[in-house]
Amino acid sequence: MRIYSYTRPRENIVRYPTWYLQHRDGSWHETRLAEGRQHGKGVIARLADCVDRDQARALTGREIGISRDELPATEPGEFYWRDLQGLSVVTLTGERLGTVDHLIETGANDVLVVEGDRERLIPFVMGQVIVRVDLDEGEIQVDWDKDF
Numbered sequence: 001m002r003i004y005s006y007t008r009p010r011e012n013i014v015r016y017p018t019w020y021l022q023h024r025d026g027s028w029h030e031t032r033l034a035e036g037r038q039h040g041k042g043v044i045a046r047l048a049d050c051v052d053r054d055q056a057r058a059l060t061g062r063e064i065g066i067s068r069d070e071l072p073a074t075e076p077g078e079f080y081w082r083d084l085q086g087l088s089v090v091t092l093t094g095e096r097l098g099t100v101d102h103l104i105e106t107g108a109n110d111v112l113v114v115e116g117d118r119e120r121l122i123p124f125v126m127g128q129v130i131v132r133v134d135l136d137e138g139e140i141q142v143d144w145d146k147d148f
Contacts, residue, residue: 001056003036003043003064006081011038013064014045020065028065077126079133081110088139089114089122092131095146097122112140120148 005013014036020028036045050056074080081103089097089112098116103124105111110124122144123129132141 001045001047001050001059002039003045005043005064010041011036011043013043013066016066016070018067018070019047020067021059022063022065079135083135084112084124084133084140086138087133087135089116089120090139090141091146092141092143097142097144097146100140120144 007013017033019031019033021031022028032048034046034048084100087100097120098114101113101115103110103112112122112124114120114122122142129142129144131143
């Protein structure tokens with residue numbers, strides 16, 4: 001099956017032998033990767049318990065997860081997107097803008113999608129826009145005008 005991977009580079013997803021597939025009800029099912037490789041600009045993979053096209057088609061649109069324990073440790077100032085989702089976003093003056101819903105990759109820099117009184121797109125540029133990320137406090141402090 002053809003998959004979309006958020007790993008960098010994209011084909012790194014096939015380095016993880018155990019995957020978790022999210023069911024439509026939100027639960028996760030453990031599966032094993034049989035084989036996978038880069039194919040053009042994407043990645044193709046075959047799962048050990050998926051033996052025909054009908055089974056593969058039934059997995060269309062499912063999220064793929066891996067165990068946090070398998071991920072490499074981040075360097076200081078680096079974050080996994082998953083760690084930023086759900087954090088509160090506040091300005092330098094203490095105004096709450098909302099919560100990080102998800103991130104978008106734009107090529108130039110990643111962008112926080114912040115849901116609050118309205119949706120805001122805030123560039124994730126450390127030292128310029130992003131002043132501080134405090135995972136323990138659950139907060140990202142930004143140098144950002146609330147009217148943007």
